[in-house]
Amino acid sequence: MSTTYTIIAVVLVLVIIGAILGPVFARHQRSKRLQSQFGPEYDRTVQAVGSEKRAHTELEERKKHVESLTIHSLSGGERQRYLADWAAVQSKFVDEPGQAIVEADRLIMEVMQMSGYPVSDFEQRAADVSVTYPALVSNYRAARVIALKNEEHQADTEELRQAMIYYRSLFEELLATEEVLV
Amino acid sequence: MNAQNFVERVNNSDITERTDQDTNSPAEVNSEDAGKTMVDAALNSEEPMVGTVVAADLMNKTITHEVVKVMNVESSADLLNREESERFRTRWNEIQGKFVDEPRSAVQQADALVSEVTEKITRMFTSEHSSLESQWHQGKDVSTEDLRKTLQHYRSFFNRLVV
Numbered sequence: 001m002s003t004t005y006t007i008i009a010v011v012l013v014l015v016i017i018g019a020i021l022g023p024v025f026a027r028h029q030r031s032k033r034l035q036s037q038f039g040p041e042y043d044r045t046v047q048a049v050g051s052e053k054r055a056h057t058e059l060e061e062r063k064k065h066v067e068s069l070t071i072h073s074l075s076g077g078e079r080q081r082y083l084a085d086w087a088a089v090q091s092k093f094v095d096e097p098g099q100a101i102v103e104a105d106r107l108i109m110e111v112m113q114m115s116g117y118p119v120s121d122f123e124q125r126a127a128d129v130s131v132t133y134p135a136l137v138s139n140y141r142a143a144r145v146i147a148l149k150n151e152e153h154q155a156d157t158e159e160l161r162q163a164m165i166y167y168r169s170l171f172e173e174l175l176a177t178e179e180v181l182v
Numbered sequence: 183m184n185a186q187n188f189v190e191r192v193n194n195s196d197i198t199e200r201t202d203q204d205t206n207s208p209a210e211v212n213s214e215d216a217g218k219t220m221v222d223a224a225l226n227s228e229e230p231m232v233g234t235v236v237a238a239d240l241m242n243k244t245i246t247h248e249v250v251k252v253m254n255v256e257s258s259a260d261l262l263n264r265e266e267s268e269r270f271r272t273r274w275n276e277i278q279g280k281f282v283d284e285p286r287s288a289v290q291q292a293d294a295l296v297s298e299v300t301e302k303i304t305r306m307f308t309s310e311h312s313s314l315e316s317q318w319h320q321g322k323d324v325s326t327e328d329l330r331k332t333l334q335h336y337r338s339f340f341n342r343l344v345v
Contacts, residue, residue: 164282
């Protein structure tokens with residue numbers, strides 16, 4: 001009789017421990033998964049929204065949002081045209097660095113729209129980029145900071161050159177996409 | 183091509199169709215032509231550099247360098263032949279395009295390219311001049327036509343250097 005009680009007690013304790021540890025473990029797994037998917041953007045989001053839990057929700061929502069889109073790669077002709085556009089903008093940097101930055105930013109927006117991303121503000125674009133190109137979203141944000149400084153005429157030429165390179169890293173990826181994503 | 187043709191060509195080309203989106207409009211952007219126009223403006227114009235770059239930019243890419251030359255009626259004599267000019271232009275475009283990645287090396291290469299062009303033109307003047315000199319020394323009559331051409335060459339170079 002006492003053996004039965006002991007078994008029940010042990011099982012009960014295990015169930016309680018499981019009930020407590022289960023969600024903790026699940027959250028940990030989720031955190032690991034999101035961390036490995038988003039990289040540095042994960043920590044940035046945690047900082048931005050204030051807690052890991054909210055960051056998880058935010059990142060999951062970003063994923064869902066991008067999954068709901070029909071992202072497609074550009075045609076060969078479109079790619080060629082945009083590559084030529086980029087070369088022109090990059091060459092223009094020598095004469096008008098500030099204007100070249102503005103145009104580089106605009107080219108990225110254009111290519112994103114051509115690929116099926118919706119027209120949206122910068123934060124939404126960055127969020128979308130963070131899902132598809134997690135390694136490049138920090139470059140995109142860094143370029144954005146310089147572009148805003150440029151609007152105030154506060155960015156020096158070297159910063160603008162850096163922004164150009166940041167933008168290009170994303171631009172190249174956007175064009176290099178070879179098959180349907182997500 | 184005369185000035186009238188130039189005006190017509192400009193009007194008939196895409197200037198009238200330009201919108202504020204033009205620099206981004208994929209169909210029209212051709213970086214090589216754009217660079218070409220700029221370099222041409224710089225090589226041919228007697229205006230200050232800044233002005234010509236803006237002008238070249240405003241005029242878009244369909245305006246080829248012949249057209250730009252028409253604006254500069256005084257420099258009718260070519261210092262370099264077409265292929266040479268093309269080669270130099272291509273190299274210039276490459277240099278300008280890589281500035282963003284390697285600013286220092288772009289400037290070094292620009293320096294080398296400009297030296298090369300200058301040397302080439304200087305050599306041409308030296309040989310032209312010494313051929314005239316030798317004809318004079320031999321007591322030959324140099325034709326006025328040759329002298330006229332030579333003077334045009336000098337003026338062409340002079341105009342590009344002196345604003």
